[in-house]
Amino acid sequence: MAVVGAGPAGASAALALGGRGLRVGIIEKAVPPRYKTCGGGVLRRALALLPVDVRAAVERECFAAELVHHGPDLRFVCRRDRPIVSMVMRDRFDHLVTEAAVRAGAQLFAGTTVLDVMPGGDDVRLVTSAGEIRARFVVAADGANSVVARKTGRPEIRDVFPALECEVSFAAEKMAPFLENARFDFGLVPAGYGWVFPKRDHLSIGVGTTRRGAANLPQAYARYLAALGLGPPLREERHGYLIPCRPREGMFGARRVLFAGDAAGLADPVTAEGITAGILSGQLAAQAILDGDFAEAAVKRAYREALEERLLGELRIARRLAWVLYECPRLRAALLTRHGRGMSELMTRIVSGESTYRAAVRRPGNYFKLFRRAA
Ligand SMILES: Cc1cc2nc3c(=O)[nH]c(=O)nc-3n(C[C@H](O)[C@H](O)[C@H](O)COP(=O)(O)OP(=O)(O)OC[C@H]3O[C@@H](n4cnc5c(N)ncnc54)[C@H](O)[C@@H]3O)c2cc1C
Structure with missing residues (x-):
């Protein structure tokens, strides 16, 4: 098993595959801990997914989220008694999850770049800066500029x-x-x-x-x-x-390769937050490989179904909401003027894992039902 990339998606996949006697290699072009361009806001819904104690990487915990709107000037502050966002620097955060995966049995090939990918019927050949690696499955978690996607002919992510x-x-x-x-x-x-x-x-x-x-x-x-x-x-x-804020077209089409995190285009289109989807999709990819017992069709089916159930439906609704938020400034201003407090509270519930976009659009009388058609 090979995982390309030691960000939240790759490290979570490797961690979920650990402890089962499988040979799992994490191929990472940088030498961790490495800087990652990121706000480092880890939402409560992301932390809840992680089976690792990452408190050592948390620099501040924010118990309040503040939404400020300019023109018209509006301000909403939502508070919780547990942190809504834990602030990290990604070098330490990603490294802690990667170290946990290594403790669970994965081998880290640090400073090793994947240069080419050749999927086949029984395995995938990865050409790396340190030689060739063969794996029965590859979890492609190599981020927004995924080399694995390019080398397997996947189209670029549109949004x-x-x-x-x-x-x-x-x-x-x-x-x-x-x-x-x-x-x-x-x-x-x-x-x-x-x-x-x-x-x-x-x-x-x-x-x-x-x-x-x-x-x-x-x-x-x-x-x-x-x-x-x-x-x-x-x-x-x-x-x-x-x-990348739109699931990559054709991502289920590459043989014996499962795309996760930014390589799959799974960031939330409303918040552009991608750590939650990275962790979740990495875990789902690992689980699909185990459930499908390495049989290509079964693994692909399991991954597609799990992603659809846990993420893709959510992202479709989020995309409609994002469209209003970013493309219709007058409608956004009108909605926030009338419902700003309620909408901010609802978003806080969603990012805290207390609710979901789907649940929000299904609630009778809720203004989020405006975005329901894609659910
Ligand atoms: C400016 C900015 C701010 C952001 N702020 C937030 C935020 O506050 N909260 C949030 O949740 N999300 C935020 N995001 C999004 C978040 O950073 C990503 O969604 C998240 O990092 C995706 O995780 P990943 O594991 O899929 O990919 P990455 O974290 O990008 O990890 C990919 C890994 O693959 C490695 N790699 C790449 N190519 C190769 C190769 N050829 N061979 C081997 N290794 C390779 C890279 O070195 C990297 O370690 C932000 C993004 C940006 C750009």
Whole structure:
């Protein structure tokens, strides 16, 4: 068994395959712990899936989520007595899950890049920077620019969310008002949003948009800092990357390869959050391989059914909601003006794992039923 990529999807797949006497290799081009461009906001619904104690990676816990809307100016704060978002730096978080997979028996090939992929009837040949590896199944968890997808002829993911993530510090008194809440701002970034995530000694501030090529993210970021009342930072590190927000077409078509996480395009189109789907899809891929007993058709069927049941239906509803949120600013403003408190509470319930998009659209009388048609 080979897992390509040691992010949340790959590490979770390898962990779920552990302890069963199988030979599992994790092939990772970086040497962990490695920086990953990410806000590092791990939602409660993601943490609930992980059978690993990752508290050592948590820098701050946010018990409140703050939604700020600009034009009209609105602000909603939702609180819980358990953390809604746990803030991590991804190098430490991903490394903890990978270490757990290694303890469960996986072998980590760090600093090893997959260069080519040749699926066959009985196994898959992976050409790597350290030689050839053969595996009965491959879990492709190699992220948004998946080499496995390219080499197996899968089409590019159509909807991506380009995002700019900045690790910034300011004088303590400037950062103080931002240290408690996970903050999300709408109405400043064209067809997207901005966020402020507090870390132990700095802030992760980012902007992202659903419009590839149309929004100038560095400009949007500068406007966002000004709107937050923050001048030039004392220290700043900028990283840009893409978040794939539409399931990859043809992802079930590659022989003996199961795509998971960003490689499969499973991030939530509303929040562009992909850690939950990464963990879940990695686990479902592993379970499908075990349930299907390595028989190709049975494994594929099990994975497709499990993904449909647990994720794809959710993502279809989320996509409709995202369309209103990002493509219909006047409707968004009207809905938030009338129902902002209720909608913020409902989103908080969804990201906390207390509810789902499907449950929300099925509730009689709920405004989320507007997005029901795709359920
Ligand atoms: C700016 C930004 C902010 C974000 N903020 C959040 C957030 O706050 N919360 C959230 O939930 N999500 C967030 N996301 C999304 C989240 O980062 C991803 O959805 C998540 O990392 C997907 O996990 P993954 O395991 O599928 O892929 P990744 O985490 O990308 O892991 C893929 C791994 O594969 C390795 N790899 C790639 N190619 C090869 C190869 N050829 N050979 C071997 N190894 C390879 C990479 O080195 C990497 O370690 C953000 C994304 C961006 C860009």
